Each structure stands twice: as C-alpha cells, then as structure tokens.
Amino acid sequence: MENKDNPIIGYSAFIFFEECYEYNENACYIADSPESLKELLEGVDFNIKDYRIDTIKLNDILDDYGCSFGEFAMEPEALKRFKHVEGLTYTVEPYDNPFNYGEPDLFVVNIDMKNDSEVDKEYTIPEILESFRIFDGVYKREQIDAAVNFKEEITPHLIKILETVLADPEKYASDENLNDNMYAVMLLGHFKECASHKVIVDLFSLPDDLADKIFGDITTSNLPVILLNTCGGSIELIKSLILNKEADDFCRISACEALAYAVVEGYVSREDVVTFFGTLFIGKETDVISDFWGLMAIIVCNLYPEEIIEIIKQAYYDELIMPGMIPYSEFEDALKLGKNKCLERLKIDLEQRSLDDIHGSMSWWACFNEESNFFSSSTDLKDDFYPSDNEQTSSKSQKNKKKAKKKKRKQTMASKKKNRR
Numbered sequence: 001m002e003n004k005d006n007p008i009i010g011y012s013a014f015i016f017f018e019e020c021y022e023y024n025e026n027a028c029y030i031a032d033s034p035e036s037l038k039e040l041l042e043g044v045d046f047n048i049k050d051y052r053i054d055t056i057k058l059n060d061i062l063d064d065y066g067c068s069f070g071e072f073a074m075e076p077e078a079l080k081r082f083k084h085v086e087g088l089t090y091t092v093e094p095y096d097n098p099f100n101y102g103e104p105d106l107f108v109v110n111i112d113m114k115n116d117s118e119v120d121k122e123y124t125i126p127e128i129l130e131s132f133r134i135f136d137g138v139y140k141r142e143q144i145d146a147a148v149n150f151k152e153e154i155t156p157h158l159i160k161i162l163e164t165v166l167a168d169p170e171k172y173a174s175d176e177n178l179n180d181n182m183y184a185v186m187l188l189g190h191f192k193e194c195a196s197h198k199v200i201v202d203l204f205s206l207p208d209d210l211a212d213k214i215f216g217d218i219t220t221s222n223l224p225v226i227l228l229n230t231c232g233g234s235i236e237l238i239k240s241l242i243l244n245k246e247a248d249d250f251c252r253i254s255a256c257e258a259l260a261y262a263v264v265e266g267y268v269s270r271e272d273v274v275t276f277f278g279t280l281f282i283g284k285e286t287d288v289i290s291d292f293w294g295l296m297a298i299i300v301c302n303l304y305p306e307e308i309i310e311i312i313k314q315a316y317y318d319e320l321i322m323p324g325m326i327p328y329s330e331f332e333d334a335l336k337l338g339k340n341k342c343l344e345r346l347k348i349d350l351e352q353r354s355l356d357d358i359h360g361s362m363s364w365w366a367c368f369n370e371e372s373n374f375f376s377s378s379t380d381l382k383d384d385f386y387p388s389d390n391e392q393t394s395s396k397s398q399k400n401k402k403k404a405k406k407k408k409r410k411q412t413m414a415s416k417k418k419n420r421r
Contacts, residue, residue, distance in 0.1 A: 005058075006057050006058050006059050007057065007058055007081060007084070007085070008055055008056070008057050008081070009030060009056050009057060009058055009060075009061060009074075009078055009081050009082050010030035010031050010032060010033075010056050010074065010075065010077075010078030010081065011030065011031045011032075011033065011034050011037045011053055011054065011055060011056060011078075012028060012029060012030055012031070012037070012053075012054050012056050012065075012066065013029070013031075013037055013040075013041055013051040013052070013053055013054075014051060014052045014053075014054055015046060015050060015051055016050055016051070016052065017046065017050055018366070019366045020066070020067070020364050020366070021054075021065070021066040021068075022040075022041070022044070022051070023066070023068070023073075023364075024073035024095065024106065024108075025073075025352055026068065026071055026357050026360035027068055027071040027072050027073035027108050027109075028065070028066030028067075028068040028071070028072050028073065029072075029073045030056055030061075030072050030073065030074045030075065030078045031075050031078065032075040032076065032077035032078050033077070034053055036075060037053060038053075058082075058085055061082075061111070062111075066364075067139075067363045067364050067368075068360065068363075068364075069141075069357075069359045069360065069363065070090075070110060070111040070112065071108065071109070071110050071111075071360070072108075072109045072111070073095060073106055073107070073108055073109075074106070074107050074109055075105065075106060075107075076104075076105065076107070079092065079107050079109065082109065088111060088112075089111070089112040090109055090110060090111040090112060091109070091110045092107050092108070092109050093107065093108050094106070094107055094108075095107060095108050122146075123142070123143055123146040125150055125153060125154050125157065127143075128143045128146050128147050128150070128154065129154075129157055129161075129180065131143045132179065132180040132182075132183040132184070133178070133179065133180045134177050134178070134179060135176065135177050135178070135179035135367070137367065137368065138368065139362065139363050139365075139368035140183065141359060141363065144183070144187070144358060144359065144362075147183075147187055148187075148190075148358070151191055154187075155188070155191060155193055155195070155196075158183075158184040158187055158188050158193075158196070159184075159188065159193070159195060159196050159199060161180050161181060161184040162181065162184055162185060162188075162196065162199045162200065162203060163199055165181045165203060165214060166199055166202055166203055169203070169206055169210050169214060170210075172213075172214045173210055173213035173214050174213075181214060181215065182215065182216075182218065185200060185203075185215065185218060185222075185226060186218070186222065186226075186355070186358065186361065186362055187358065188200070188226070188230060189222065189225060189226035189229050189230060189355045190229075190355045190356070190358045190361075192229040192230060193230055194230055194231070194232035196230050197227075197230040197231055197232065197234075197237060198237060200226060200227065200230055201227070201237040201238070201240070201241050203215075204219065204223060204227075204241060204247065204248075204251040204254070204255075205240075205241050205244050205246070205247045205251070206247070206248075207246040207247065208246075208248065209248055210248075211247070211248050211251050212248055212250065212251075219248065219250050219251050219254060220250050220253075220254055221353075222353075222355065222361065223251065223254035223255075223258070224254045224255075224257035224258040224261060224353070225258070225261070225350070225353050225354065225355050226355070227241075227254070227255060227258035228258045228261045228262060228265065228350075229355060231258070231262070231267070233265075233267045234267075235259060235262050235267060235268055238255050238258050238259055238262070239255075239259065239276070241255040242255045242256055242259065242280070245285065245286060249286055249290055249291070249292045249295075252286075252292065253292065253295045253296065253299075256277070256295075256296055256299050257299055259273050259276075259277075260273065260299050260302060260303055260346060261346070261350045263303065263343070263346070264343065264346055264347045264350050265350075270303055270304065270339070270343065271307060273303060274300065274303055274304075274305065274306075274307050274308055275307060275308070277296060277299070277300050277303075277308065278300075278307070278308035278311045280293075280296060281293060281296070281311050281312070281314070281315040281320055281321075283318060283320055291322075291325065293315060293320040293321050294320075294321050294322050294325035294326060295325070297312065297315065297321045297325070297326050298325070298326050300312065301326060301330055301331050301334050302334070302342060302345065302346050302349075303342065303343075303346065304334055304335070304337075304338070304339040304342040304343065305331055305334060305335070306335060306339070309331065309335070312328075312331055313328075316328055
C-alpha cells in the first residue's frame with residue numbers, strides 16, 4: 001500500500017552512459033506515468049535501453065534526487081499529485097514550449113529546498129578558495145553561493161588561479177587532484193567577467209591537448225558560453241583562438257560556437273561571421289585528418305549558410321566535410337527554413353547552454369557525488385530497460401572523460417522534433 005506521507009509523484013529516466021537523470025533544460029524531468037516517459041524517450045538521442053525508469057516519491061524530490069537544486073519539470077498529472085502535498089513552498093510556471101500551441105503539457109516547479117532550521121555557514125574568501133583547490137568528489141554548493149555573494153572581492157582571486165595555471169600548465173595537466181581551475185573558469189563565466197577573457201583565451205589556446213587535460217569536458221560543453229560571456233562584445237580574441245593552428249581543434253570549434261552565439265547577442269553581424277567562416281575551408285587550417293571542418297560546417301549550417309553555399313559544396317567535393325558528420329541535405333533544409341528560423345533555433349540553443357544557473361551547469365557532473373535516496377521501486381517497464389544496481393556511480397574526475405561532447409541532458413519537448421547536437 002502506498003505510504004500517504006511519501007506518495008508517488010511520477011517517474012524519471014536515469015541515463016546509464018551519462019550517469020544522470022533526463023532533464024528539461026535545468027529541471028529534472030518527472031513524467032505522469034512510465035508510459036508517457038517511455039514516449040518521451042523515443043524521441044531522444046540514446047537507445048531506450050540506455051535508460052532505467054525510477055519511481056519518484058515525494059522524499060526523493062525533497063532529497064533533490066536529480067541534483068537539480070529544487071527545479072523539476074513535471075507533466076500535468078505528476079504536478080497534480082505534487083500539489084496535494086502540504087507544507088511546501090514552491091512556484092509553478094508553464095514551460096514555454098514554442099512547438100506547443102495548445103494547453104501546457106509541462107510545468108516548471110521550483111521548490112524552496114532550504115529547511116527553516118538550517119543555518120547558513122558563513123565562509124571567508126580564503127575558506128572558499130581552499131575548498132575549491134583539491135578535488136574530493138564533493139560539489140561545493142555552499143561555497144559557490146558564498147563566492148557569488150563575494151563576487152567583486154573574489155573575482156581577482158579567481159583570475160589569479162587561472163594565471164597560475166597558465167604559468168605552469170603541465171602541473172595542472174599532470175595532477176588531477178588540483179581542481180580550483182574548474183571552479184574559477186566556471187564562476188568567471190557565470191560572472192561574465194571581462195577582465196578574465198584574455199587569460200581564458202590564452203589557456204584554451206595551449207598547444208596539443210593541454211587544455212583538455214586541464215579542463216576536461218569544459219572545453220566543449222561550457223567554453224563557448226564562457227568565451228561569449230567574458231568577451232564584453234569584443235570578438236577579436238575569440239577569432240584569434242579559431243585561427244590558432246597550435247590550439248586543440250575542439251577548443252577552436254568551441255570558439256567558433258562562441259562567435260555564432262555572438263551573432264545572437266548582437267555583437268557582430270551574421271554576414272560577417274559567415275564570411276569569416278567561409279575562409280576556413282581551404283584545407284590548410286589544421287591536420288589533414290580532422291573533424292574540424294565537419295564541426296565547423298554544423299555551426300555554419302545553424303547560422304544560415306546562404307552567402308558561402310558554393311564554398312560548402314566545394315568543401316564536400318574536397319572531402320573536408322564528411323557527409324557522415326553532416327549531410328549536405330541539412331544545408332538545403334537550412335536554406336528552406338530561412339534565416340530568421342535558423343537564428344531563432346540558435347538563440348534557443350544559447351539559452352539552453354546558459355551559465356546563469358551556475359548550480360545547474362555544474363552540480364550534475366559525474367565527478368561530483370551528491371548522494372541522495374532516489375532509487376525507489378521498479379516499474380512495469382523493467383523488461384524494456386536494462387537492470388541496474390541501486391547506486392549512482394561517479395567518475396574520479398571530469399578530466400578523464402573523452403573529448404567528445406557529453407553535455408548534460410537538456411532534453412526539451414522541442415528537441416523531440418530534431419536533433420539538437
């Protein structure tokens with residue numbers, strides 16, 4: 001019999017490969033039923049057998065089982081069950097889905113997770129910085145909040161951390177216990193600190209794969225927005241990273257993404273960026289065997305490629321762009337879609353990768369072990385999903401992951417209609 005003090009609210013999908021729950025942007029997704037969740041998963045990038053369905057009860061939500069800091073995306077029936085609970089403080093807003101023109105089918109719930117008896121610890125700046133320095137597997141949520149409160153005072157210290165890394169990059173590349181660089185670069189991106197822009201560009205311009213060894217998946221997942229946020233409207237250093245053949249190709253591609261986002265922000269015209277990108281399909285921009293041109297082509301396609309479509313055709317002919325990475329038909333589709341629609345989709349992509357919610361951008365990383373009692377009873381879908389131990393694993397460090405993008409699942413209803421990345 002169901003415990004009335006701990007009722008079932010809904011169902012969530014745990015992704016084995018990424019070791020996290022399915023999200024709608026920064027909100028952990030809670031479906032009405034196993035069936036409606038299965039229907040959602042049919043439109044995502046992974047095979048349905050790459051997921052496990054968990055029954056989510058009230059206590060799981062209060063324990064922040066998905067590490068979403070109290071933000072949940074609930075389907076209508078799940079929301080109704082949640083509203084029956086008394087004594088909670090929360091807000092509810094319909095999710096703004098541009099592809100849904102009827103009644104809202106998803107609601108964003110933000111719960112005040114703070115216990116009234118909980119007393120905030122006051123941290124000094126030295127204590128905050130020391131907590132960031134050595135990796136211990138724990139996400140420093142309270143210290144990050146304290147750093148945000150001390151934004152003006154702590155910013156020079158965060159920049160100093162990055163300057164220290166730049167002075168001796170091999171030290172950070174070889175010692176995975178050093179972790180303050182990760183917090184520093186993410187916080188500076190969150191702060192939109194222009195004074196940090198040059199040192200950030202210099203770090204991600206380091207030769208070979210040094211930047212990847214030091215910053216791991218940040219080089220692909222977060223770097224585009226970090227570069228955009230810290231540039232202050234000036235794109236010259238971003239362009240210098242793109243043109244730097246000594247830098248890691250993935251860092252250069254992230255800089256290209258930042259330049260595309262600069263169009264959305266109005267820092268530069270779309271025509272100027274597309275024309276600049278058109279000069280990068282000569283064949284001498286990087287090593288002969290590289291995904292650089294294919295990844296660049298994806299970005300160009302998203303910007304509406306009308307002005308350089310002949311250059312794109314030639315790049316396919318010269319085998320710089322591999323059809324397996326992006327078929328030419330996607331360029332034809334983009335031209336049919338039109339400039340405004342392409343830019344609208346790019347704007348949505350930028351919003352989904354925003355660093356405004358610093359916890360939403362970091363706390364889900366597999367290297368952090370924010371334990372919670374979120375594994376409840378299995379569902380009738382057990383035959384459709386792989387069995388799993390009731391324990392969420394965490395990796396030693398994000399720095400050990402592959403270079404390929406393994407972004408946080410920010411699966412929206414809109415993304416069911418197209419592959420975002």
